Amino acid sequence: MASAAQSRIKSISYAKYGYMFIAPFFLVYCFFQIWPLIYTFILSFKGNQSNNEAFVGLDNYTTILFGQGMAAGAEATRQEFLQALGNTFILWFGNFIPQILLSLLLAVWFTDAKVKLPGKGFFKIVMYMPNIITAASVAALYVSLFGDSEYYFVNSLIANMGGDPVKFVTDPTISKGMVMFIQTWLWFGNTMIMLMSGIMGISPSLFEAADIDGANSTQQFFTITLPLLQPIMVYTLVTSMIGGLQMFDLPYLYHNGSNFSKNLETVAVYIYYNFNKGTVEQANYGYAGAASIIIFAITAVLGSITFYMNRDKDEIAKKKQRKRAEKQQKAKMKQGGGLTI
Amino acid sequence: MSMKQQYGAQKDSYHTQIMIKSTIILIVCIILTLICLIPILILLVNATHSHTELAENPSQFWFGSSLKENMNILLNKLPSDAGKAMTRVARQYSSVFNVGQGYLNSLIIAGFTTVLTVFFSAMTSYGLTVYDFKVKGPAYTFIIAVMMIPVQVSSAGFVRFMYSLGLINNFIPLIVPAVAAPAVIFFMKSYMKSSFPLEIVEAARIDGCGEFRTFVTIALPMMKPAMAVQAIFAFVANWNNYYTQNMILKNDKMMTVPIMVSKVLQFDKNVNYGVNYLCIMLSILPIVIVYFVLSKFIIAGVALGGVKE
Numbered sequence: 001m002a003s004a005a006q007s008r009i010k011s012i013s014y015a016k017y018g019y020m021f022i023a024p025f026f027l028v029y030c031f032f033q034i035w036p037l038i039y040t041f042i043l044s045f046k047g048n049q050s051n052n053e054a055f056v057g058l059d060n061y062t063t064i065l066f067g068q069g070m071a072a073g074a075e076a077t078r079q080e081f082l083q084a085l086g087n088t089f090i091l092w093f094g095n096f097i098p099q100i101l102l103s104l105l106l107a108v109w110f111t112d113a114k115v116k117l118p119g120k121g122f123f124k125i126v127m128y129m130p131n132i133i134t135a136a137s138v139a140a141l142y143v144s145l146f147g148d149s150e151y152y153f154v155n156s157l158i159a160n161m162g163g164d165p166v167k168f169v170t171d172p173t174i175s176k177g178m179v180m181f182i183q184t185w186l187w188f189g190n191t192m193i194m195l196m197s198g199i200m201g202i203s204p205s206l207f208e209a210a211d212i213d214g215a216n217s218t219q220q221f222f223t224i225t226l227p228l229l230q231p232i233m234v235y236t237l238v239t240s241m242i243g244g245l246q247m248f249d250l251p252y253l254y255h256n257g258s259n260f261s262k263n264l265e266t267v268a269v270y271i272y273y274n275f276n277k278g279t280v281e282q283a284n285y286g287y288a289g290a291a292s293i294i295i296f297a298i299t300a301v302l303g304s305i306t307f308y309m310n311r312d313k314d315e316i317a318k319k320k321q322r323k324r325a326e327k328q329q330k331a332k333m334k335q336g337g338g339l340t341i
Numbered sequence: 342m343s344m345k346q347q348y349g350a351q352k353d354s355y356h357t358q359i360m361i362k363s364t365i366i367l368i369v370c371i372i373l374t375l376i377c378l379i380p381i382l383i384l385l386v387n388a389t390h391s392h393t394e395l396a397e398n399p400s401q402f403w404f405g406s407s408l409k410e411n412m413n414i415l416l417n418k419l420p421s422d423a424g425k426a427m428t429r430v431a432r433q434y435s436s437v438f439n440v441g442q443g444y445l446n447s448l449i450i451a452g453f454t455t456v457l458t459v460f461f462s463a464m465t466s467y468g469l470t471v472y473d474f475k476v477k478g479p480a481y482t483f484i485i486a487v488m489m490i491p492v493q494v495s496s497a498g499f500v501r502f503m504y505s506l507g508l509i510n511n512f513i514p515l516i517v518p519a520v521a522a523p524a525v526i527f528f529m530k531s532y533m534k535s536s537f538p539l540e541i542v543e544a545a546r547i548d549g550c551g552e553f554r555t556f557v558t559i560a561l562p563m564m565k566p567a568m569a570v571q572a573i574f575a576f577v578a579n580w581n582n583y584y585t586q587n588m589i590l591k592n593d594k595m596m597t598v599p600i601m602v603s604k605v606l607q608f609d610k611n612v613n614y615g616v617n618y619l620c621i622m623l624s625i626l627p628i629v630i631v632y633f634v635l636s637k638f639i640i641a642g643v644a645l646g647g648v649k650e
Contacts, residue, residue: 014471014472014473014552015472015473015474015475016474017468017472017552018468018469018471018472018473018474018477019468019474019476020468021464021465021467021468021469021471021472021556022464022465022468022469022480024461024464024465024520025461025462025464025465025484025520025521025526026480026521028461028517028518028520028521029487029521029523032499032514032517032518032521033487033490033495033518033521035498035502036495036496036498036499036502037490037494037495037498038498039495039498039499039501039502040494040495040496040497040498040499041498042498043497043498043501106370106373109366109369109370114359115359115362115363115366116359116363117363117366117367117370118367121637122374123370123373123374124640125633125636125637125640126374126377126378127373127374127377128636128639128640128643129377129378129381129629129632129636130377132577132581132628132629132632132639133581133625133628133629134580134581134583134598134599134602134624134625134628135581135583135599136581136583136599136600136602136603136624137599137602137621137624137625139603139606140602140603140605140606140617140620140621140624141380141384141621142380143606144384144387144614144617144618144621145380145383150399151396151399151614152399153383153387153399153400154400155399156398156399156400157400160400185376185377189377190643193640193643193644194643194644196644197644197645239489242489242491245491245493246491246492246493248493248583248584249583249584249599253583253603253606256609257607257609258607258609267493268493268584271493271496271497272493272496272584272588274497275496275497275500275501276588285497285501288497289497289498292493292494292495292496292497292498293494295491295493295494296490296494299489299490299491299494302489303486303488303489303490
């Protein structure tokens with residue numbers, strides 16, 4: 001039984017403070033995120049350039065997806081968008097696969113108690129370092145090192161060894177490969193540390209038992225580490241995919257001169273380029289909006305996967321328990337009522 | 342063969358196996374370390390060479406003596422006997438890459454956003470942990486649901502909206518949205534769940550402490566570890582944020598470091614390789630120094646983010 005004082009404290013409602021504490025977040029979020037999102041949605045149904053205010057229905061969507069629009073050059077617009085979508089996927093895939101393999105290998109090595117590795121802390125620090133460097137500067141640095149002619153670092157080395165200059169920046173395939181490499185360079189340290197903390201969360205007794213039973217490292221990896229690492233792997237995969245959809249700084253800035261490279265145009269670059277075209281009033285808001293909404297739909301699907309994984313499991317269990325308790329009580333009351341009659 | 346001999350030999354071979362494996366791993370790690378460090382080292386080396394030296398031999402491997410000269414070009418402090426061409430180069434670079442102004446602008450944006458993000462995220466997660474109210478569950482679900490929405494998705498509407506409010510070339514659209522950081526709230530809420538006893542709030546109430554004061558004087562100090570980690574990440578993310586800044590800031594006086602670097606990259610006339618490298622170096626130097634000072638802490642923070650079941 002609760003004492004009188006306790007029940008009095010309980011009777012004071014603190015609910016209003018809860019609202020007060022979370023209010024700033026929701027106000028700011030609605031103003032700077034939700035409304036712009038809705039506005040983008042509205043813009044996706046409006047015209048482009050001088051036709052800015054007119055309502056055009058699904059015209060922007062049919063233009064960028066099927067090339068059937070009212071505006072001239074609909075087919076070219078469609079091709080550009082699909083090219084950007086394809087580039088985004090290629091660039092993401094090409095950096096995710098090497099990145100996850102390398103990170104997984106390193107994470108397993110770094111957490112293996114049997115391996116004597118001096119300077120483990122130092123290696124971790126250096127491998128994570130690229131991740132904190134400004135992506136714009138990284139793009140500038142790599143363009144300065146890998147420029148097309150022999151006036152740049154790498155090509156001058158190639159020329160000294162008697163080779164022809166390689167077009168690291170302008171060649172469609174090689175430049176894509178470079179962006180994949182740089183993305184991997186930027187992110188493998190981060191993924192490695194995430195996976196390491198996942199592996200360290202696995203009970204060491206499992207590995208010890210496997211050791212005693214004579215399983216070698218490969219067997220241990222495939223039968224213990226990998227299955228137990230699955231949730232965090234899925235998490236890494238989905239966050240990386242969503243991150244890949246936003247890939248902007250590097251593909252946008254990895255070029256010579258003043259125009260971005262069409263070979264590296266991702267969806268984010270496409271959106272940015274379209275709403276920055278011309279003056280602020282005259283930009284291609286319609287195409288940019290439609291592309292944004294398509295990306296939003298893809299993200300929503302991907303996000304809901306992680307959402308189900310990030311659910312507060314304790315809270316859900318509690319809720320279920322509460323419901324069950326309520327049901328039981330109700331059933332009891334019914335029973336009790338039945339008895340008294 | 343005695344038992345000891347037999348097992349001794351096996352033990353030896355086991356040891357050599359481990360030794361070989363460790364050596365291979367060490368070699369791979371050293372190679373990866375070099376791949377991570379070499380671009381940065383070349384950057385440092387090349388920033389100390391003059392344009393003439395770099396044009397003659399772009400692959401320099403040791404420090405030169407022209408760092409000061411490059412710096413003078415960047416700051417437009419040329420000696421009076423400098424040629425016309427040099428003056429043109431200096432004017433071009435100094436007009437775009439204004440080091441002091443850039444650092445100041447980036448610092449203002451990153452500093453304010455960090456404070457706002459950390460304080461308001463702590464506040465929101467405190468509200469969601471300590472109090473029981475009707476929309477608590479849906480509110481938290483909402484925060485998790487929107488965590489993954491990329492900025493690019495709403496940026497077209499964002500720019501147009503800011504334009505209609507007259508907030509282009511203003512720091513407000515870059516700073517105030519930091520109040521709402523869903524991912525940080527998610528992190529802080531899980532931190533509070535594991536290491537913030539709610540009895541403390543009850544005790545403070547009994548002692549007559551107001552709700553907001555309880556949060557500021559009791560909860561905030563207890564959340565210091567989580568806040569420090571998130572502060573570092575927020576600072577780095579905002580210092581490096583090129584996308585939003587480039588969208589909003591069009592005025593030369595308001596440029597931040599990443600925008601200035603991207604502008605330098607776009608020169609196609611009067612390019613000076615040495616000064617180019619110097620600009621890139623200056624743009625990453627502060628963040629690299631901060632990183633090496635706080636690296637242990639940062640790595641621990643990343644690892645915390647990875648603990649998910």
